Amino acid sequence: MSSSTQSPVALVSAKAPGGRRRNRKVRRMSRTDKIVLSIMVGIPTLIQLVLIWIPTVLSIGLSFVRWNGLDLSDIKAAGADNYNYVFNDYPPFWPAVQHNILWLVFLAVIATPLGLLLAVLLDQNIRGSKIYQSIFFMPVMLSLALIGIIWQLFYQKDNGLLNFLLGTAGTPQAVDWFGNSDVNIWAALIAATWRHAGYVMILYLAGLKGVDASLKEAAALDGANAYQTFFRVVLPAMRPINIVIVVITIIESLRAFDIVYVINRGTNGLELISALVIQNLVGEGQVIGVGSALAVILLVISLVPIVFYLSRAFGKEKSE
């Protein structure tokens, strides 16, 4: 490569076939242009490094120390103690892992397919499609914190709508849907589904509109029925959207936090890894090391879908 690679704004076009064009382009960049471009790249990159990637590394570092979060000089090396404690002696940890897995399975088996079904039904030219879309889409725009409160009004033990409809309101059989640790995770999952299904629906609708209509026609001409057309032709053609949906579903289940925090701060049946991280950071005693160990566990799990997604999204370009 030419000497231009040493400059931060070296112009090596992957698509430019010959060196002649490249050289011409390099000459076109004046000194001012290079400075302007460095600033355009430098500021956002600096923000990303300082506020995202350096903290990520620090998080890993903090997971190997004992610290109350007050004075920097109080930091003591702790080896793998925090991880030992989390895995073996921290009661809410394994329930939280189970709840995160349950969250993922529920979204993947109930919420995402429901959104897919709604999209497929609404993609046919049925009357009122736009109205239905608007209704299912509404919760997507609401904050998860607000969704927690709205569903609290619905789920309340003595004055909630659900127990009225079940006929148990005011009786001893009334279930406290958000308070009872046997059922509250399911109640929270239904509230999360309320939002997630609409999200998936809107993404799939866009995907379905993008599928070449002639594909469906060809399948129909070959004698495929509606199911065959959908599962063998339409769904494979929407591969890019499918990957996005899979990644969104996994990441949403790892990020789940707001709803459970609004309900009861993620305790008593609603433990999630994300909530445990925060409980350890803001609670009394401030066990930063334990909170960071939990954060690193969350990070490692999150890297699986992130790397999967990035390799799909950028794999082609990198090999070019």
Next chain:
Amino acid sequence: MSTSVSSLQAKSGSAGVQTGRRAHKRHYGTHIFLTVMALMWLIPLGWSLYTALRPKADTDKFGYFSLGGVFNFDNFVTAWNQGGFPKYFLNSLIITVPTIILVLLFSSMMAFAVSRVSWKFNITLLIMFTAGNLLPPQVLAAPLFSMFKHFGLPYWFSDSGNLLNTYISVIAVNTAFQIGFCTFVLSNYMKALSSDLTEAALVDGAGIWRQYWEIIIPLCRPAIAALATLELIFIYNDFFWPLLFIQSGDRLPVTTAINNLQGEFLSNYNLLAAGAMITVVPTLVVYVLLQRHFVAGLTLGSSKG
């Protein structure tokens, strides 16, 4: 779409009335299913609104699940005044507007650099930006909190003596988190623009900044409008960062503050419902006026993957 359907029908037209009737029947079932689902979807919000519109005295007398009594906006007025909504909304505004501007400015610059100019690290940087956006925020909570706590500031600037409890902390972290997503979307959008556009400008002697600001940005207006709408909702709905960084209640934005209303309006569900409905209003405005842009923003992000 419609042309393909009609051509299909024309081709299978002779196949008989039977198939036509079956298709019609299936639509009937679809409508029943969709109507039931739509009603279920409306229940939670509808119930909140219904509760919010009824005075507490009436619900105490007739019960929450009843039709009796009057309907008015008294709960909304009371919740607005007692709940301190004016200052929460102001806080939301102070946090949301600068964040959107900064995110769009920085991400469009970055997207321009990685998509319109080819250089060695552009894909690497784009991957880094996109990955950052996908991390669960809780992973960064402890280090960011500690960093801000030990970032000393003069007391005339911040009454905590550091970055905690300031709007800047929330704006900065939200900006960092959202830049990744917007850079990804905008770079895809810019890549799709013809390279002739900037080539022509180059011939005219336009520098990088003019290519960016006068040629590419105006062409990206639809994408920027979509992202601005999307970010407006994202930042307005953000619950976590203010919860972590802001300790004094009167600096919280609406979305985080409603969590405290649960304690404040203890067992007065009419007021709590009214408070919840008040926070929906800005969302509702966007929903009615800008839904097209919002959906465009959501789907832009997934159009490539």
